[in-house]
Each structure stands twice: as C-alpha cells, then as structure tokens.
Amino acid sequence: MNAFLATVRRDLLLALRRKSEVLTAVFFFVIVTSLFPLGIGPEAVLLKKIAPGILWVAALLATLLGLPRLFATDHVDGTLEQMVLSPSPLGLLVAGKILAHWLLCGLPLVLLAPLLGLQFDLDASALGILTLALLLGTPLLSLIGAIGAALTLGVRGGGVLLALLILPLYIPALIFGAGAVEAHIAGLDASGHLSLLAAMLALAVFFAPWATTAALRVALE
Amino acid sequence: MRQSIVQWFRFASPQSFYPLAGRMIPWFWAAAIVFGIAGLWISFFVAPTDAQQGEGYRIIFVHVPASWMSMFIYLVMAFWAGLGLALNTRVSAMMAQALAPTGALMATLSLVTGSLWGKPMWGAWWVWDARLTSELILLFLFLGFMALQAAIDDPRRADKAGAILALVGVVNIPIIYFSVKWWNTLHQGSTINLNKAPSMAQTMLWGMLLMALAFWMYSIAVALMRVRAIILERERNTEWVKHALE
Numbered sequence: 001m002n003a004f005l006a007t008v009r010r011d012l013l014l015a016l017r018r019k020s021e022v023l024t025a026v027f028f029f030v031i032v033t034s035l036f037p038l039g040i041g042p043e044a045v046l047l048k049k050i051a052p053g054i055l056w057v058a059a060l061l062a063t064l065l066g067l068p069r070l071f072a073t074d075h076v077d078g079t080l081e082q083m084v085l086s087p088s089p090l091g092l093l094v095a096g097k098i099l100a101h102w103l104l105c106g107l108p109l110v111l112l113a114p115l116l117g118l119q120f121d122l123d124a125s126a127l128g129i130l131t132l133a134l135l136l137g138t139p140l141l142s143l144i145g146a147i148g149a150a151l152t153l154g155v156r157g158g159g160v161l162l163a164l165l166i167l168p169l170y171i172p173a174l175i176f177g178a179g180a181v182e183a184h185i186a187g188l189d190a191s192g193h194l195s196l197l198a199a200m201l202a203l204a205v206f207f208a209p210w211a212t213t214a215a216l217r218v219a220l221e
Numbered sequence: 222m223r224q225s226i227v228q229w230f231r232f233a234s235p236q237s238f239y240p241l242a243g244r245m246i247p248w249f250w251a252a253a254i255v256f257g258i259a260g261l262w263i264s265f266f267v268a269p270t271d272a273q274q275g276e277g278y279r280i281i282f283v284h285v286p287a288s289w290m291s292m293f294i295y296l297v298m299a300f301w302a303g304l305g306l307a308l309n310t311r312v313s314a315m316m317a318q319a320l321a322p323t324g325a326l327m328a329t330l331s332l333v334t335g336s337l338w339g340k341p342m343w344g345a346w347w348v349w350d351a352r353l354t355s356e357l358i359l360l361f362l363f364l365g366f367m368a369l370q371a372a373i374d375d376p377r378r379a380d381k382a383g384a385i386l387a388l389v390g391v392v393n394i395p396i397i398y399f400s401v402k403w404w405n406t407l408h409q410g411s412t413i414n415l416n417k418a419p420s421m422a423q424t425m426l427w428g429m430l431l432m433a434l435a436f437w438m439y440s441i442a443v444a445l446m447r448v449r450a451i452i453l454e455r456e457r458n459t460e461w462v463k464h465a466l467e
Contacts, residue, residue: 147389151382155372164368165386168361169393172400179404200396211389218381 003088007096008103014073015104021069026108029062033116044121051120052130052181053174059109059134060170063141066105067166068159070097070149071216084220094216095209098146106138122185129184129194136197137177143201143208144169150215172200233310235452236461242445249445253438260431268424277341284334286433287327288352290440291359294324298366299391302384312448314380315455317387319447321367323440328360351402358397362390376455 015022036054037047074080074097083093113134114127122130148166152158180193232238264282271278298320305313335353336346347353369386373379456462 147385151369151386152372155369156374157372161368161372164361165365168358168365168397169389171358172393172396175400175404196400207392211385215382215385218378218385221378 001092003086004092004096004099007093008100011097011100012103015100022066022104022108025062025066025105026112028065029058029109029112030116032058032061034119037119048121048185051117051122052178052185054120055113055116055130055134056137056174056178059113059138060141060167060174062109063105063138063145064163064166066101067145067149067162068152070101070146071153072149072158075153075219080216081220084217090216091209091213094146094150094212098142098209098212101146102139102142106142110134110138122181126181126184129190130181133177133180133190133194133197136194136201137173140173140197140201140204141170143204144173146212147208147215150212150219153216153219173197176200233308233312235312235315235456236459238312239449239452239465242449246442246445246449249438249442253435253442256431256435256438260428260435263424263428263431268428274342277338280334280338282428282432284331284338285429286436287331287334288356289433290436291324291327291331291356291363293437294320294327294440295359295362295387295394296391298324299387302380302387305380306384306388311380311455312452314384315448315451316444317383318370318380319444319451320440321363321370322447323443325360325363325367327436327440328356328363331356332360351398351404354401355398358401359394362394366390 033054036050040046040050071080074083084090086093110131114131117127117130145162145166148162148169151165152162155161176193176197180190180197183193184190232241260282264279268279268282270276298317301313301320302317304310305317332353335356339348340346366383366386370379370383373382453462453466
C-alpha cells in the first residue's frame with residue numbers, strides 16, 4: 001500500500017511542477033463546452049436539453065487529451081522499466097498512476113461541471129446529479145483510458161490511435177452519465193443510471209489495472 | 222486421447238499449418254459457392270414476395286447473414302487472440318489478425334444493406350436504433366483492432382497488444398449492447414420496432430440460413446487465404462518458406 005501512495009504522491013508532485021499540462025486539459029473542457037452554444041445558437045430550451053450530452057462528451061475528450069502523458073514520460077526516461085522491476089506488484093503502481101491521473105484530469109472536470117452547467121441553465125438539483133454522475137464516471141474514463149494508453153505506448157501516431165481504441169469503449173459511460181441527468185430533468189429517477197455507472201466503475205477498478213499491467217508488459221518486452 | 226492432442230497441437234506451428242490451410246481452402250470455397258447459389262436461388266425465385274414490404278425485403282438475405290457473421294467473427298477473433306496470448310501460439314495470433322478485415326467487411330456490409338433497406342421501408346437512411354448503433358460500434362472495434370496492429374512494427378508485440386484489445390472488447394460488447402438498448406428505449410427515438418417483424422415464411426428462413434452458411438464458408442476461406450499470406454510474410458526468412466514457394 002505504501003508503494004501505491006508513493007506513486008500517487010510522486011505523480012501529483014511531478015504534475016504540480018508542470019501545472020500548464022494539467023490546466024490545458026481543463027481549459028480544453030471549458031472551451032469545448034462554450035463552443036456548442038456558439039455553434040447551435042443561444043436558445044435556452046434547446047441548450048438545456050443538450051447540456052448533459054455536451055458536458056459529458058467534452059469530459060470524454062478532455063480525459064482523452066491527458067491520457068498519452070499517463071505513461072509516456074515515464075517510458076521515455078526509463079522509470080516505467082524500474083517500476084516493472086520493482087518488488088511491489090506492478091498492478092498496484094499502475095493503479096496509483098491511474099488514481100493520480102484522475103485527481104489531475106478527472107476531478108477538476110467534476111468540480112468545474114456545475115459552473116459550466118449554469119451556462120446551460122440547469123437547475124440546482126440537475127447540477128447535483130451531473131456532478132455525482134461525473135464523480136462516478138470520470139474515474140471510469142481514467143481506468144479504461146489507461147488500458148488504451150498502455151497499448152499505444154511508444155506507437156506511431158499513438159494519440160489518434162488512442163482515441164480510436166478508447167472512444168467506443170467510453171460509450172456506456174457516456175450513455176448512463178448523460179442519461180442520469182436527462183432522466184432527472186425529465187422528472188424520472190436517476191438512481192438507476194447512477195447505480196449502473198457505479199457498477200461499471202467497480203468492474204473497471206478490478207479489471208482495468210490488471211489489463212493495463214498486461215499491456216504495459218507487452219509494450220516493454 | 223493423448224495421441225489426438227499431440228496431433229492437434231502440431232498445427233500450431235506455421236510450417237505445418239500452411240499446407241493444411243492450403244488443402245482446406247478449395248473445400249470451403251466450394252461450399253461457399255454451393256450454399257451461395259442455393260441461397261440466392263431460394264431468396265430470389267422461391268421465397269414469396271412480402272405482403273407489406275414488397276420485393277425490397279429481399280435484401281435481408283444479405284443483411285442478416287452479414288450481421289450475424291460480423292458479431293460471430295469478433296468472438297472467433299477474440300477467441301484466437303486469447304488463445305495466442307495464453308498459449309503463445311503464433312498461428313492463433315495470425316488467425317486473429319486474418320479474421321479482422323473480414324469482420325470489418327461484414328459489419329460494413331450489414332450497415333450498408335441496412336440503410337439501403339431502411340430508406341424505402343422507414344423513409345430514412347439511418348435510424349438511431351439499438352441494433353444499428355451497436356453494429357456501428359462493432360465496426361469501430363474492428364477498425365481499432367486493425368489500426369493498433371498496423372501501427373506496431375514488431376509483429377509479436379502487435380499480436381499481444383491486439384489480443385488484449387480484442388479481449389477488452391469482448392468484455393465490453395455486452396455492456397455496450399445493453400447500454401445502447403436502454404439508451405434507445407429511454408429516448409424513444411424510433412417508432413419502428415424491429416422485434417415485431419412479421420412471422421417469416423419457411424422458405425425465407427431457409428434462404429437466410431443457406432446464405433448465412435455461404436457467408437460463413439466464405440469467411441473461413443478468405444481468412445485461411447489471408448492467414449497463409451501472413452504466415453509467408455512473417456516466416457519469409459525461414460528455410461521452409463523458400464522451399465514452399467519453389
């Protein structure tokens with residue numbers, strides 16, 4: 001467990017020394033969500049209807065933006081090989097890296113979402129559901145994304161390839177995440193969507209670090 | 222029993238699988254042509270005109286087998302990929318690689334024929350129906366698998382990375398399918414319900430089954446031809462390939 005916490009702390013420390021990289025993804029999220037009203041028009045009713053979808057799609061893309069960095073720098077300077085050789089299980093270290101990635105790329109999106117939701121005229125309870133759905137969904141995005149990041153490590157055109165591999169796998173998270181907010185706005189109970197999101201998160205917490213570890217071993221052999 | 226197991230594993234080596242595949246290919250082609258002719262004959266001349274849909278419904282004889290095959294091929298591909306990952310057998314991974322383009326072709330065919338059928342029947346080329354959407358996502362999964370394998374130069378790494386992706390995809394397919402299905406019922410976008418298809422005439426069913434068999438045999442034949450090409454490409458520096466091509 002110490003190794004896990006040490007990895008989280010190390011990744012956070014490294015990121016905080018290069019703040020711009022983290023902030024880029026956050027600003028990307030803000031800009032993308034602001035582009036939609038400009039493209040569609042300032043009609044409040046329509047914007048309110050599509051707000052959950054827009055915020056979720058923007059969150060997917062913003063998560064994707066930070067993913068190539070998850071393993072790339074450690075791969076270049078050899079840290080990743082040392083992690084593979086270290087006596088602590090690689091899965092634990094990978095889980096630590098994923099958690100750090102979520103804290104840096106996912107959590108800011110969760111915290112910003114209510115603010116951006118206000119632009120789309122969502123009411124307070126809908127904003128609450130949106131935040132809750134993102135809180136359950138963004139770790140899922142980081143976990144699934146880590147598999148793709150490991151598979152495309154050091155591969156030509158890795159960034160675009162990563163999007164091609166991972167975005168189809170993000171579809172369930174998008175459907176239930178945006179669906180929760182839409183159901184709430186429509187006056188239905190959102191708990192079913194949130195439960196499914198939580199179930200997928202539980203599944204991913206168990207399987208994703210394991211698959212990522214396998215992919216990393218393939219990439220490094 | 223022990224004898225038979227040893228016999229099967231013999232074909233895990235590219236050298237002994239290459240001639241075996243070569244011997245099997247003509248049979249599968251022949252079966253594909255026979256089933257295809259029989260299936261087309263039934264679907265064009267024997268099957269009655271549909272009371273509601275007219276002659277246009279006949280596209281289902283291509284559409285339904287193509288959809289079946291696209292899903293089935295993904296499972297078979299994941300099976301070979303997983304086997305290659307677990308047992309480290311080279312031919313298994315090559316088989317997975319050889320199946321992917323055929324699977325993508327079937328998914329594309331299913332989408333294209335589906336939209337050609339949808340325009341006269343539903344009045345729209347595309348409906349965000351659960352099945353259409355899942356088929357589209359399946360196509361994306363095939364393309365992702367092929368793109369990943371193409372991007373990695375080292376064939377061994379490409380095999381293993383592709384295998385992990387295929388297995389992750391297999392775990393995800395049911396989740397994707399059900400999420401799309403629930404998403405569809407929540408939105409109630411299309412009023413057309415595919416499940417309420419009128420009960421099918423016996424001859425139509427036969428035509429569809431024969432066409433499915435034809436597609437199946439075709440897929441096997443093409444995959445075997447492709448795997449032979451892959452074997453030659455990867456083993457080009459070995460002695461037996463030089464003799465095999467003489």
